[in-house]
Amino acid sequence: MGEPAAKLIGTFGSGFSHRVEVTLRLKGVPYELVLEDLRNKSDLLLTHNPVHKMIPVLLHGDRPAICESLVIIEYVDEAFAGPSILPTDPHKRAEARFWARFIDEKFARPFWMSFWSTADVGGKVHEDFVNEAKGNLLLLEGQLNGNSFFGGDTIGLVDIAAAGLAHWLGVFEEICGVTLVTNEEFPGLTRWAKAYIEDEHVKQCLPERGQLVAMFSACREMFRGMPTAPK
Ligand SMILES: N[C@@H](CCC(=O)N[C@@H](CS)C(=O)NCC(=O)O)C(=O)O
Structure with a gap:
């Protein structure tokens, strides 16, 4: 480089x-x-x-x-010059920002808690988090609209914001024994995740899966005792 x-x-x-x-x-x-x-x-x-x-x-x-x-x-x-990550059309830019923020502000917590919560947290039990996470996943599934990526044919802001869903999801599913995303329920997201992790640029900077499993397994008990995602 x-x-x-x-x-x-x-x-x-x-x-x-x-x-x-x-x-x-x-x-x-x-x-x-x-x-x-x-x-x-x-x-x-x-x-x-x-x-x-x-x-x-x-x-x-x-x-x-x-x-x-x-x-x-x-x-x-x-x-920097180079391919645009955000759309050029102002309306599409606003939409991309909206969904990127949705991922951080609404999607992330129930997604995380679906894996790591064991007890009643703030009045919610594990099943509530799974239901909430699945509702949010359905909203994202709808945003794909048959496209390879959220922004269309190429990786953009929303795909990058959602990267945890593409690569980290499988690691959490394996460690915690919870299946959140199946091809039957979320065919678009399953296709999207595969396309994302297979992209040449993405591949070069994805943490190795085995190392992620080791790292998150080592922190498992700590995460399980937390009322929210670690910061
Ligand atoms: N909203 C932040 C979140 C970043 C974040 O959570 N970073 C974590 C590591 S994954 C961190 O630095 N934690 C250290 C701490 O909270 O002390 C962003 O989007 O950059």
Whole structure:
């Protein structure tokens, strides 16, 4: 890929890091990846994201860092040449942003809790989370509209935001013994997940499945005791 044009502070196994890496790759931006140990945060991370103290963080030139994965994706799309990640039509752009935010704000929690919740959490039991997650999955299934990707023929903002559903889902299903997505119930999403993980740019920055299984298995008891997804 050539001399790094940007530095990404990320961590192994994070779907949020993956979002930024895949965006940089799709845009053809050479980058340096700095892997952070989140149990022992570096000065680099604390200096550049003093507000949330979270990865991913993007450093580009001498200007202040860009934080928050969805914000970084849009920044990279606008700051660098290469194929567009967001549609050019303003209405379609707004729709893509809406569904990307839906994934973080409405989809993510019941999805996560469908795997990891064991007890009554905030008045909800495991089955409530599964039902909620499936309702959200149906909404996403509808958005595919027979297309390969949410944005049409090529990977865009919503596909990148939903990457956890493509690659991390199977890992969680295996570890937790919960099947959330079947081809019978969600044929569009199943096809989409396969197409996403088979994309050449995506493949290059997907964490290896066995390593993900090991990592999430090691944290299983910790996740099960949490009232929400880890931050
Ligand atoms: N909303 C953030 C979420 C990022 C996030 O949850 N990062 C986690 C790792 S996957 C983190 O840095 N956690 C460290 C902490 O909370 O102390 C984004 O989209 O970038």
